[in-house]
Amino acid sequence: MVLMNDWSARDIQKWEYVPLGPFLGKSFGTTISPWVVPMEALMPFAQPNSVQDPKPLPYLCHDDPYTFDINLFVSVKGETMKEPSTISKSNFKYMYWTMKQQLAHHTVSGCNVRPGDLLASGTISGPDAESFGSMLELSWKGTKTIDLGDGQTRKFLQDGDEVIMTGYCQGKGYRVGFGQCRGKVLPALQ
Numbered sequence: 001m002v003l004m005n006d007w008s009a010r011d012i013q014k015w016e017y018v019p020l021g022p023f024l025g026k027s028f029g030t031t032i033s034p035w036v037v038p039m040e041a042l043m044p045f046a047q048p049n050s051v052q053d054p055k056p057l058p059y060l061c062h063d064d065p066y067t068f069d070i071n072l073f074v075s076v077k078g079e080t081m082k083e084p085s086t087i088s089k090s091n092f093k094y095m096y097w098t099m100k101q102q103l104a105h106h107t108v109s110g111c112n113v114r115p116g117d118l119l120a121s122g123t124i125s126g127p128d129a130e131s132f133g134s135m136l137e138l139s140w141k142g143t144k145t146i147d148l149g150d151g152q153t154r155k156f157l158q159d160g161d162e163v164i165m166t167g168y169c170q171g172k173g174y175r176v177g178f179g180q181c182r183g184k185v186l187p188a189l190q
Contacts, residue, residue, distance in 0.1 A: 001042060003033035003072075003165050003181040004120050010136060010156060031183035032118070033165070041176050045069045045169040047093045059104055066098040072124060072167045074133070078152050079160030085148040087138060090124050090131040092167070097121075159187040 006026060013025025046065040055061070070092035075084035097105075102121065107113055125133040132138045135156055138146050145153040157163065162184045168177035 001037050001039065001178075002035070003167050003178045004118070005031045005163060005165055005181055005183060006120050007031070007183065008134075008136075029183065030118075031163075031165075031181050033167075033178040033181040035177065035179045037176060037178055042068050042070070042169060044171065045176070049098055050096050052096065056101065059108060060097075060101045062098070062100055066100050067095055068092050068169065070167050070169050072133075073165070075164045075166075076146075076148055076154065076157070077162040077164065078148060078154075078158065081148065081150060081152060084162070084164050085152070087135075087146055087148070088130065088132060090126040090133055092121075092124055094124060094126045094131070095121060157185050159185055161185045 007029040009025045009028040011025075012028075013023075016023050016025060045068050047067045047069050048065050049062075049067050072088075072090045072092060073086055074088040074090075075086045077084035099119075099121065102119065103113065106119065113119070123133040123137070125131060125137060129138070135146070135154070136142075138144075139155040142155045145155055147153055154161070162182060165181040166178070168175045
């Protein structure tokens with residue numbers, strides 16, 4: 001498993017969403033963390049799966065715990081900022097669908113999945129505002145500002161902003177981490 005930021009170009013996504021859905025707005029860029037953590041290393045941090053109502057179709061049902069207690073943090077560092085500002089604290093355990101369910105659903109219609117393919121979980125948001133997992137949620141679709149400190153605020157990312165995602169599982173006296181998933185918004189080419 002890795003941390004992944006599948007960057008969204010919200011201005012493009014808003015324009016094309018109806019009728020196309022998330023198309024070119026989601027091909028903006030992808031950043032992953034440097035460490036690939038084997039699932040075996042995460043198993044000590046397995047949690048009971050979310051209660052799902054209504055009950056999923058049979059091919060999506062499994063009883064083994066496959067939700068994980070992974071602390072997740074997202075920070076933004078503007079070009080003139082000395083230090084990044086944490087804007088979200090969430091946890092992978094808030095996922096409604098397990099990774100096994102996502103993989104089963106993705107492949108049920110015959111879609112190939114091969115070693116090395118990259119599948120993302122989707123936005124991981126928690127139950128309260130400080131655990132929302134995207135700028136769109138945090139800024140409530142651009143209607144609220146996010147305070148970054150030092151007089152800096154954002155509704156959406158700006159050119160020069162760096163987004164830093166980190167995550168780890170906390171054991172007794174040790175951590176299993178992924179490294180930083182870090183990317184910078186560059187200005188559009190002329």
